[in-house]
Amino acid sequence: MDAFELFERHVNPGLAGLLRFTGLDVVEDHAEGVYVWDTSGRRYLDFLGLYGTLNLGHRHPRVVEAVKRQLDRMPMSVRVMISEPTARLAARLAEITPGDLSMSFFGNSGAEAVEAAFKLARIHTGKPEIITTERGFHGKTLGALSLTPKAEYQDPVRPLVPGVKVVPYGDAAAVAEAIGPETAAVIVEPVQGEGGVIVPPEGYLRELREITRERGVLLILDEVQTGMGRTGRLWAAEWEGVEPDLLTSAKALGGGVMPIGAVVGRAELFEPFKENPLIHSSTFGGNPLAAAAALAAIEVTLEEDLPARAQEMGAYLLDALAGLKADYPEFIADVRGKGLLVGVEFTDADIGAIVISELAARGVLTAFGLNNPKVVRLEPPLIVERAHVDEAVEALRASLQAAGEMLAGVL
Secondary structure, three states, rough: OOHHHHHHHOOOOHHHHHHHHHOOOEEEEEEOOEEEEEEEOOEEOOOOOOHHHHOOOOOOOOHHHHHHHHHHOOOOOOOOOOOOOHHHHHHHHHHHHHOOOOEEEEEHHHHHHHHHHHHHHHHHOOOEEEEEOOOOOOOOEEEEEEHOOHHHHHHHHOOOOOOEEEOOOHHHHHHHHHHOOEEEEEEEEEOOOOOOEOOOOOOOHHHHHHHHHOOEEEEEEEEEOOOOOOOOOOOOOHHHOOOEEEEEEEEHOOOOOOOOOOEEEEEHHHHHHHHHHOOOOOOOOOOOHHHHHHHHHHHHHHHOOOHHHHHHHHHHHHHHHHHHEEEEEOOEEEEEEOEEEEEEEEHHHHHHHHHHHHHHHHOOOEEEEEEEEEEEEEEEOOOOHHOOOOOHHHHHHHHHHHHHOOOHHHH
């Protein structure tokens, strides 16, 4: 029995079925840079980038080497001593995050970072309410899921964590109206990823910062997907000069080699750890291997100026996609994005599914937004070159043509 059959039998049969539908009933073998190979030797251009995780591409040599060095020294912390890589990573994050964010808590994922931010906001303010946005995505652990308003994920596990209000995304006035005497914080993505790559109106984040500051409410920016250069700045908050109270990061923070999540915040929000150092903890959070990977990832991102590259290549990709939209208006409703966080919205979710399958058949990996299946997301590594963009766009053009022929045959 091969690995795919074992996965289907013992891990997740529904996901295996979905992969089979999209033509990806294959087993990955190895990867490098912007490419992945399956066990049959076929090569795929990775334009999904593990949902924004692989900003540096697969197996960036500097990150791999940093992890190998740490592995030879001490892969896991004993937790009753201080880990030097963890301490150095927290100090580095204090240097590179916006404003006076100076303290970090480490977990293993974006959801864990959001859970920590949720708890810190409640503890600091003594208030229970958190305001989130429609189609926002903050993770699937119970607290994070309570901030991710999608019925398909929430309904099977109700009751959720109480005290969550949901407002439209991009509407600062709705946030102002929703804030009440029990509101602790507002959590928002600078650009919605799973919601369909929704770029808010210019000034939205600045307005939220002004409103929350005036009303004595914390602002949490979820930069799990937008951070580490993805939108054309190191942090998407920098586009509007916004300094949040808490910022969550994960995905690309681990350099595409190790899982790590972090919430970085102002010092006063971490005061509870002085009284109770174990008020929130994670056995593996910020372990030496993950911290070494993150430190290397930060340096590569800055030294190679990957945010600027994301801005340049994102503009090139969006321009090419605009041409496809003009040629296929019956299929493509919109193209949008910021940097190399790009979405193609189709007129129908079924068309998007066909296109994903056709792209896979042509050796290009993509996926739809979890909170908006009409949108196919394009999140290639920030090291992507024009030739790779051209390859992906031509594959998309051929896929649209194939989808048209398929639908014409059905009709």
